[in-house]
């Protein structure tokens with residue numbers, strides 16, 4: 514298998530070095546000893562070949578280009594948005610989305626790797642940042658639907674809290690959009706709850 | 716006469732010359748849009764957040780002291796907005812039952828097999844889309860925008876080791892996806 518994971522420290526070092534160079538227009542040569550390792554290690558050569566295939570695939574992805582009319586319109590659009598903000602005064606409207614983002618970040622912190630590395634759940638796809646990776650989410654959801662997903666991710670007390678929160682936020686629509694419609698007092702209450710639960714730090 | 720550099724433009728803007736800001740927008744509109752589009756894979760969102768980036772820059776520039784380069788600073792604004800949009804999207808996926816069905820359907824291969832190139836592109840786009848937000852951001856800036864690890868570290872306010880680790884993890888996931 515062309516896997517980056519190997520128990521051999523030389524293999525690991527070589528594969529990391531290959532990944533460091535990934536994407537460079539002219540990849541710098543590996544150090545002499547690593548080149549020698551590659552020459553003698555079929556698995557590392559296979560890994561290098563698979564990275565080359567990945568790179569070839571990535572090169573075929575089209576670059577985003579919205580065309581000349583788009584570029585000509587950026588500045589007027591920015592200017593008119595600036596003018597509109599000046600007229601309405603942006604202070605209050607900026608504050609609520611910021612709070613919404615804080616709540617979103619807090620909610621995401623729930624999906625910590627520790628919770629996912631319970632028996633039967635693969636931790637491999639989950640990141641150090643605490644985001645729930647989509648394949649893991651799908652795997653969990655497939656097994657038992659959203660209920661199982663909740664049970665797997667949350668402690669009972671947290672689960673209850675989320676259920677309570679979902680009553681506040683009406684998660685059947687869109688939590689973020691709903692949040693941006695709420696008044697400051699309601700957002701403040703939720704923020705306070707999240708702080709009490711140590712879901713958000715500040 | 717060579718075009719004025721960023722420091723000069725910022726100085727002029729801070730001195731009240733509005734047109735200097737226009738110059739900065741024209742200079743950076745393309746990299747900002749491209750990075751956001753790569754990150755979000757959506758023209759509408761990239762367009763919206765590009766404009767928002769420049770609006771934030773306009774407001775912030777008055778107090779810009781040049782602790783980082785304008786390049787780093789504008790990328791930081793854009794990528795923060797992009798990351799937040801990705802997180803919102805992820806939260807929606809986590810909390811919305813509908814998205815489960817949608818995602819599962821989109822994972823099922825269609826009956827018609829496309830040409831190989833097209834198929835690889837689709838697999839890759841989907842795999843990139845599924846990267847966790849920060850990995851996706853690092854991968855975008857490093858691979859598509861060709862920024863050095865050190866510059867990405869400055870933009871994201873992280874150390875180079877963390878950025879490299881993110882890049883490695885992203886590559887491995889993409890490599891696994893095309894291999895499968």
Ligand SMILES: [Zn+2]
Pocket residue numbers: 521523524525527550554555556557
């Ligand atoms: Zn090896």
